[in-house]
Amino acid sequence: MPSPLPALIVVDVQRVFDEWEAAGKRRNNPDAVAQIAALLKAFRASGAPIFHIRHEGTKPNSSFLPSRSGYAVKDEAREQDGEPVIVKRVNSAFIGTDLETRLRASGITVLVICGATTNHCVETTTRMAGNLGFDTRLVRDATWTFDRIGPDGDAHSAEEIHAMTLSNLNGEFARIVTTDEVVASFAAK
Helix, strand or coil, X not given: CCCCCCEXXXXXXXXXXXXXXXXXXXXXXXXXXXXXXXXXXXXXXXXXXXXXXXXXXXXXXXXXXXXXXXXXXXXXXXXXXXXXXXXXCCCCCCCCCCHHHHHHHCCCCEEXXXXXXXXXXXXXXXXXXXXXXXXEEEEEEEXXXXXXXCCCCCEECHHHHHHHXXXXXXXCCEEEECHHHHHHHHHCC
């Protein structure tokens, strides 16, 4: 029987991104972590399932190695007792993990995805969720990314990358929503 409640998938809200920002990398959406905290509060208050995804690097110089300070989860997004933490080693939360098995075993059909970064692990997880048949929502104000230089040498702002990623995912892989819309959906039940 399908679960009447959606599951929140919190992707890689780890301290490494603060370290990147402190080192001079520029990001968009500075309120994203506060929005993630609001989502966590709403899901917890409703008793809806929450899955925390954590990235673990595999290369010796990775900022995501468990031995590095950046691996730790930001306090605002830390899991509570009973909330599973799923460790991934690639950019999709579905590859090499039991996330899909856990979701299906619980009858979960609707996923709400947030976290970091919009155009990497969030995008890959969202695409796979859609391809696996989940009714997927990506929370536009609860994810962020960084400025990047493209292969042509052109600079692309975090805002442009974020907007293009949302545009690519919208309608085909997920419905793009806001934190307020998700929180209001719980209040309406």
